[in-house]
Amino acid sequence: xxxVKISLLxxxxxxxxxxxxxxxxxxxxxxxxxxxxxxxxGDFLSFSIPLIILGLVTxxxxxxxxxxxxxxxxxxxxxxxxxxxxxxxTYSVSASIFPSIxxxxxxxxxxxxxxxxxxxxxxxxxxxxxxxxxxxxLLSFIIGLGLSYIEGETLxxxxxxxxxxxxxxxxSIIIPLLPVHIFGLFLNMTLSGxxxxxxxxxxxxxxxxxxxxxxxxxxxxxxxxxxxxKNPFPLLRNMLPAYATALGTQSxxxxxxxTLRQTIKNGVRESIAVFxxxxxxxxxxxxxxxxxxxxxMAILIMNGEPIQFGEMAGFIMMLxxxxxxxxxxxxxxxxxxxxxxxxxxxxxxxxQTLMIALxxxxxxxxxACNVTGDGAIALIVDKIxxxxxxx
Numbered sequence: 001x002x003x004v005k006i007s008l009l010x011x012x013x014x015x016x017x018x019x020x021x022x023x024x025x026x027x028x029x030x031x032x033x034x035x036x037x038x039x040x041x042g043d044f045l046s047f048s049i050p051l052i053i054l055g056l057v058t059x060x061x062x063x064x065x066x067x068x069x070x071x072x073x074x075x076x077x078x079x080x081x082x083x084x085x086x087x088x089x090t091y092s093v094s095a096s097i098f099p100s101i102x103x104x105x106x107x108x109x110x111x112x113x114x115x116x117x118x119x120x121x122x123x124x125x126x127x128x129x130x131x132x133x134x135x136x137x138l139l140s141f142i143i144g145l146g147l148s149y150i151e152g153e154t155l156x157x158x159x160x161x162x163x164x165x166x167x168x169x170x171x172s173i174i175i176p177l178l179p180v181h182i183f184g185l186f187l188n189m190t191l192s193g194x195x196x197x198x199x200x201x202x203x204x205x206x207x208x209x210x211x212x213x214x215x216x217x218x219x220x221x222x223x224x225x226x227x228x229x230k231n232p233f234p235l236l237r238n239m240l241p242a243y244a245t246a247l248g249t250q251s252x253x254x255x256x257x258x259t260l261r262q263t264i265k266n267g268v269r270e271s272i273a274v275f276x277x278x279x280x281x282x283x284x285x286x287x288x289x290x291x292x293x294x295x296x297m298a299i300l301i302m303n304g305e306p307i308q309f310g311e312m313a314g315f316i317m318m319l320x321x322x323x324x325x326x327x328x329x330x331x332x333x334x335x336x337x338x339x340x341x342x343x344x345x346x347x348x349x350x351x352q353t354l355m356i357a358l359x360x361x362x363x364x365x366x367x368a369c370n371v372t373g374d375g376a377i378a379l380i381v382d383k384i385x386x387x388x389x390x391x
Contacts, residue, residue, distance in 0.1 A: 011179040012178070012179055012182055012241070012244040012245055012247075012248055013244060014179070015179040015180070015182040015183040015186070015248065016182060016183075016186050016244075016247065016248060018183055018186075018187075019182070019183045019184070019185065019186025019187040019188075019189075019190060020186055020190050022187055022190075023186065023187045023188075023189070023190025023191045024190065026187065026191070028119065028191060031119045031187055031188055031191040031192075032119050032120065032121060032122055033122070034183070034184035034187050034188065035119045035120060035121045035122075035184065035188050036121035036122045036123060036124075037180065037181070037184055038121070038181055038184040038185060038188065039121040039124050039125075040121075040124070040125050041177060041180075041181045042181070043124070043125060043126070043127040044127055045174070045249075045251070045254045046127065046129055047127040047128070047129050047130075048169065048174065049129070049136075049253045049254065049256070050129050050130055050131045050132065050135070050136035051130070051136075051166060051169075052166055052169075052170065052256055052257070052278065053136040053137055053140055053253075053256075053278045053282075054136050054139060054140050054162075055159070055162045055163045055165065055166030055167075056163060056166060056256075056260070056274040056275075056277075056278055057137070057140035057141070057144060057274065057275060057278050057279065058139075058140045058143050058144045058147070058159045058162075058163075059144070059147075059156065059159040059160050059162075059163045059274075061140065061141065061144025061145060061147070061148060061275060062143075062144045062147030062148050062156050062159065069145055071272075071275070071381060071384070071385055072141065072145075072279070074381065074384055075275075075276055075279055075280070075377065075381050076279075076283060078377050078380060078381065079279075079280055079283045079284040079377055080283070080320050080321075082220065082284060082286045082373060082376075082377065083284060083285045083286050083289050083319075083320040084289070084316055084317055084320050085286070086216055086286035086287070086289045086290045086293075087289045087290070087293045087316030087317075087319060087320070088313070088316060089212070089216065089290075090209075090212055090289070090290045090293040090294050090297075091293055091297070091309075091312050091313075091316065093208070093212060094208070094293070094294050094297045094298070095297070095307065097208060098205070098208075098297060098298055098301050099301055101204045101208075102204060102205070102298060102301050102302050103302060104301065104302065104304050119188050119191060119192055137278070137279065137282055140278075143155075143159070147159070163274075170257040171257075174257050175257055175258065178245060178248070178249070178258070179248075181248065181249065182245070182247075182248025182249065185248055185249075185250070186248070202295075202298065202358060205294060205295065205298045205358075206362055208294065209290065209291055209294050209295075209362065209365065210365060212290055212294070213287055213290055213365055213366070213368075213369040216286060216287075216290065216369060216373070217236060217369060217372055217373060217376075218232075218236070220286075220373045220376040220377075221233075221235050221236040221375075221376050223376065223380070224375075224376040224377075224379040224380050225379075227379065227380050227383050228267075228379050228380075228382075228383055230267075230379075235266050235375070235376075235379065236372070238262050238265050238266050238375075239259075239262050239263075239266070239372045239375040240262075241258050241261075241262055242255055242258045242259040242262045242263075242368075242371050242372055242374075242375065243368045243371070243372045244368075245258040245259075245371075246364065246367040246368040246370070246371045246372070247364040247365070247367075247368050248364070249367070250363045250364050250367050251367060252281040252282075252284075252367055252370045252371050252374075253278075253281050253282070255281070255367070255371045256277060256278055256281050259277050259281065259371045259374055259375065260273055260274060260277045260278075262375060263276075263277055263374070263375045263378045263379075266375060266378075266379060267379075267382075268375075268378045268379055268382045269382055269385075272378065272381055272382045272385055273378055273382075275381075276374070276377060276378040276381050276382075277374055277375075277378060280373075280374035280377050280378070281370075281371065281374060284370055284373060284374055284377060285319070285320060285323045285333060285370060286369060286370060286373050287365065287366035287367060287368065287369025287370040287373065288323060288333040288334075288366045288367070288369075288370060289316065289319050289320060289323070290366065290369065291359060291362060291365065291366040292319060292333065292334060292337050292341075292355070292359065293312070293315075293316060293319070295355055295358045295359060295362075296315075296341065296345060296347075296355065297312070298358075299347075299351055299354060299355065299358075300345070303351075311344065311345065314344060315340060315341075315344045315345055318340050318344065319337060319340065322337060322339065322340055323337060333359075333366070334355060334359040337355075338352050338355075341355060
């Protein structure tokens with residue numbers, strides 16, 4: 001009898017649905033068992049992410065040769081343009097829609113941080129990473145660019161072997177366990193009921209953000225399809241497993257293995273994919289920028305405070321820089337943005353707490369938008385790299 005193979009996307013959808021369903025009746029002690037697994041697996045992911053970046057990006061840059069520095073700059077510029085375009089796109093839509101759908105002068109001080117009500121694990125195992133995400137990225141750039149210029153091959157071969165170890169880690173451990181991790185996250189969220197109040201209060205905002213991030217992805221892949229001269233809809237459809245994985249993990253960095261696999265499936269050369277995907281997972285914040293911009297504007301409008309274009313423009317452009325490397329952990333982007341929310345928009349402690357609560361309640365959608373858009377950027381960079389090789 002032929003064994004039926006279930007796709008990763010199907011496994012993730014089943015895990016999300018099962019987490020919500022079983023969360024209606026399972027006892028809390030079972031929820032805490034899965035919270036314990038999630039804590040251990042989450043710490044293992046955090047430990048593995050710098051190794052994944054170092055193992056994939058370093059040999060990829062080295063193999064690209066002397067053009068690696070130019071491609072690195074091009075990728076960073078494209079990612080930043082995509083991020084700030086998302087912010088201004090969100091601003092224009094929110095400024096025209098929110099005043100008519102949101103209540104003015106609403107009391108918001110009663111909102112609490114939803115993260116505090118999640119079930120706690122029975123125990124934790126500390127797995128501190130060897131380095132943080134930004135350190136791993138910078139180290140990969142330095143060594144990779146050095147490898148592309150030196151004559152020797154010993155270090156390049158060593159990193160190629162290390163890359164094989166990292167790929168084995170991804171294929172044999174991380175991807176098979178991701179559905180279990182996602183099931184546990186949604187089970188925990190359902191049992192604790194930590195986001196229901198926020199979702200009800202900001203339902204209109206959430207609906208607008210959801211529609212906007214779908215439109216943004218369509219724009220990104222239409223541009224990528226135009227550059228590659230391919231139909232954008234199959235390209236976007238191929239990225240759905242990465243989208244679904246990000247919905248569950250709430251971390252761009254943790255989704256790198258799936259994003260990488262689907263990007264290669266879209267026809268991007270492996271040497272380009274393993275270079276752009278880990279990089280964009282750290283610097284491409286289009287979805288997060290959309291969410292923070294919309295939520296900040298919603299809070300200001302609901303409190304009857306004026307919104308000035310110049311002020312918001314500066315905030316959006318700084319946001320794209322401030323949040324770099326924040327996607328390494330769930331909710332990292334909003335933590336990185338708190339400083340400029342206070343200094344540029346005048347958010348007090350109450351507003352900041354509300355931003356954290358609202359952001360975490362919708363964290364999955366912004367992350368999913370980030371990683372799916374990474375696939376579009378990889379397609380564009382692949383085309384540019386091809387043209388450079390032709391000249």
